[in-house]
Amino acid sequence: MDNYLVLSRIGQGSYGVVLKARNVQTSEIVALKKVNLRSRSRLDILREFSTLRNCHSKHIVKLIDIFCSQDTLTMVMEFVERNLKVWTVINDPNRVNSETSARFYFSQLLRGVRHLHQLGIMHRDLKPENVLVSGGDVVKIADFGQACLYFADDLNKEYEEQVATRWYRAPELLFGTRLYTPTVDIWATGCILAEIWNRSPLFNGRNDFEQIAKIFEILGTPTAESWPTWTKLADSQKVIFEERKEVDNWSNVVPGSSPLFISLLRLQLRLCGSLRSSADSLLQHEFFTFNTASSLPKSNSSKF
Numbered sequence: 001m002d003n004y005l006v007l008s009r010i011g012q013g014s015y016g017v018v019l020k021a022r023n024v025q026t027s028e029i030v031a032l033k034k035v036n037l038r039s040r041s042r043l044d045i046l047r048e049f050s051t052l053r054n055c056h057s058k059h060i061v062k063l064i065d066i067f068c069s070q071d072t073l074t075m076v077m078e079f080v081e082r083n084l085k086v087w088t089v090i091n092d093p094n095r096v097n098s099e100t101s102a103r104f105y106f107s108q109l110l111r112g113v114r115h116l117h118q119l120g121i122m123h124r125d126l127k128p129e130n131v132l133v134s135g136g137d138v139v140k141i142a143d144f145g146q147a148c149l150y151f152a153d154d155l156n157k158e159y160e161e162q163v164a165t166r167w168y169r170a171p172e173l174l175f176g177t178r179l180y181t182p183t184v185d186i187w188a189t190g191c192i193l194a195e196i197w198n199r200s201p202l203f204n205g206r207n208d209f210e211q212i213a214k215i216f217e218i219l220g221t222p223t224a225e226s227w228p229t230w231t232k233l234a235d236s237q238k239v240i241f242e243e244r245k246e247v248d249n250w251s252n253v254v255p256g257s258s259p260l261f262i263s264l265l266r267l268q269l270r271l272c273g274s275l276r277s278s279a280d281s282l283l284q285h286e287f288f289t290f291n292t293a294s295s296l297p298k299s300n301s302s303k304f
Helices: 042-054 099-118 183-198 208-219 259-266
Strands: 004-013 016-023 029-036 063-068 072-078 131-133 139-141
Touching: 004 029, 042 063, 042 072, 099 139, 099 183, 183 259
Parallel strands: none
Antiparallel strands: 004 016, 016 029, 029 072, 063 072, 131 139
């Protein structure tokens, strides 16, 4: 810590604290994530450290250094002040809602997710607050505290079900399955895409029961076609929901968006994980190839 001058506190949670600091030797501004080793399992810490150390993409926040004391482990990471939720994209009152802006940011998010999935890593907590945006408008995925390796060759491998923030938690996780795939991240990206457009969460349940109900209001209750493995879930028969059909008009879900935007969104928001498209496949969608802009319009770029 002698190499860093703490400037301010960025955030705090049960795991520890995140600080803004300056390297006294290089003057570089960094983020220090100080983790209390007594309040968090060493396995979780190892997961986060290992994930960041092995990811080499401009769309993943960069790990610069790591050091520890008797009770604290500190990860030194590149400092990125903004995220999709705060000061940019979603909550910016000056932003004009446009698909050019959504395309610009969301395509970068998908590239970061593609990189993770190609490495066999599930993030498991994608949400706007964990998607950072640099001063150069580069999207960077952060906070890998719930990340884990995915073993594609072991279909019986179980993973923790109590992961992801509720509003972005895939339906299979809400029903307690421990057998799932990286498509739980794809569900989360779909929720983020809708939030970028609507400027508010699509499924904002106050508890798991209400969260499921809000999902079924739009996607309908599970059927053999929409979720073939539904009846195999351990918790699928514990609660009976009123039978509903998928909404007829998705323009009411994301008002003012184009058919291509809706098409891209629906490829992610599917009840069954195996029916969701991969990040790589989504990046080939016509939404990104039709009238694609390489940068934000000049009228918007000065605001970010």
